[in-house]
Amino acid sequence: MAGYQLKLKRKQQVAEGTLALYFDKPDDFSFQAGQCARLVLVDPPETDDEGNGRILSLASAPAESELMFATRIRDSAFKRVLSALTPGAEFTLKGPYGDFTLPADPARELVFITGGIGITPVRSMLLQAMAESQGRQMTLFYANRRPEDAAFLDELTQACAISSHCMLVATMTQAGQSAQHWQGERGHVDKAMLNRHLTDLARPLYYLDGPPGLVAAMKTMLVDAGVAEAQLRTEEFAGY
């Protein structure tokens, strides 16, 4: 696969230590909400054993005019180069890949459970479903340590506030260490929290994604709560 040539339009910090990268969408590139792609730096000044690219979820929705990715900045060669980039920097995009996408049935109730940077494909799916005025009911459980760490939280809170089909349950596991006063849920997503916000745990289709440890814990919790494994869709962000 030759790939698509992209030039960075702009960067934006979307949470502490979290960078969003924006690009014009190539005319011949299309993808489904929730899919990922391989974003490869062209001639970076440094590299490492993982190479010049990483698999990243498309955080933008297909209905949006730009492509956007978001990533936690850590001390790898790829992330160091990303942090220093200026507009015009060149990338190759390979993909899209993956089937962590919205189900064909537009009436199917969905529950997304994610944490941290796992929000990227969920942002894409939620905003796409809203852009298409899908009538499905969607609930997002979004866990972070503190509000400062929660990428796109304000944007998604506002989007869900004006939609009768979307409910966002944000929870903070270290709210006490935040400079902000947090009034929402606290602690990890568990069966009791799900029961406070959902009427029937057995009914929805569940989307679990993010660091592998989080996905495994949520899967075990849901199966123990009586949810059939056939109703779970998972995507692990290997590398976290």
Ligand SMILES: Cc1cc2nc3c(=O)[nH]c(=O)nc-3n(C[C@H](O)[C@H](O)[C@H](O)COP(=O)(O)OP(=O)(O)OC[C@H]3O[C@@H](n4cnc5c(N)ncnc54)[C@H](O)[C@@H]3O)c2cc1C
């Ligand atoms: C489907 C999918 C979607 C993803 N979406 C996003 C996203 O939207 N945003 C985001 O920030 N990240 C995403 N990731 C993770 C991303 O690909 C990187 O692994 C992550 O960003 C860490 O990169 P790094 O440069 O910080 O660390 P790295 O230098 O890449 O690696 C950190 C550590 O993880 C190990 N590691 C790296 N890759 C793998 C692997 N594939 N399997 C096992 N161990 C590995 C390395 O050996 C190293 O020990 C996604 C991954 C997948 C598979």
